[in-house]
Amino acid sequence: MRDGTTPAAPGGETFADLAAAGGARIERIASRAVRDGAWYEQGWDEFVLLVEGAATLAFADGSRRDLGPGDWCLLPAGCRHRVVATDPAAVTLWLAIHLPPVTPPAA
Template sequence: MTPRFGSLRDGPSPDAQGAETFTELAASGAARVERIASRSVRGGEWYDQPWPEFVLLVAGSATLAFADGTTRALHPGDWCLLPAGCRHRVAETGEQALWLAVHLPPGAIPPAA
């Protein structure tokens, strides 16, 4: 088997303000790894997924908003583990934010902090 290489910096950028692009990098069963690029999202779409998701902000800045009204500012290197059913959205980014997202299988129990 031959290794595959790439760069998170390579890939499509959102073509409009308030847009996101999603590129699947790897998948196995119910687990997926994605590259996400977000551009100046404000009041974006709510996500409420039936699986846990780990997101790492690679470049740019972003603010995540949650259904309970709380927000969290993120900077490069910051990550968040979103449990299944955690209603969230990207409320704002700098000019562009670059993310690495790992979608875990439904029912997966992430390690405790």
């Protein structure tokens, strides 16, 4: 388990796995003033809910999305994205649900 109970250091993030079942995983993420973080490109869908704070997500196509408390985003598998900003005055808390890859039915 990654420890998400420790506050994120300035410019960093901490992660904590909260639950996992059936190939899905629920994770708590604490971000603090992330600027142009690493690109993520996952092989599974991810649902993120911004619980507290504020954040801006950037996408490989150049678009951006600002999120506040209660806002959510579904990031499909293969969607290249990153966190480019969070609330500079406080920790931003996320709930992320990583969904298992969909296996096409056998022909």
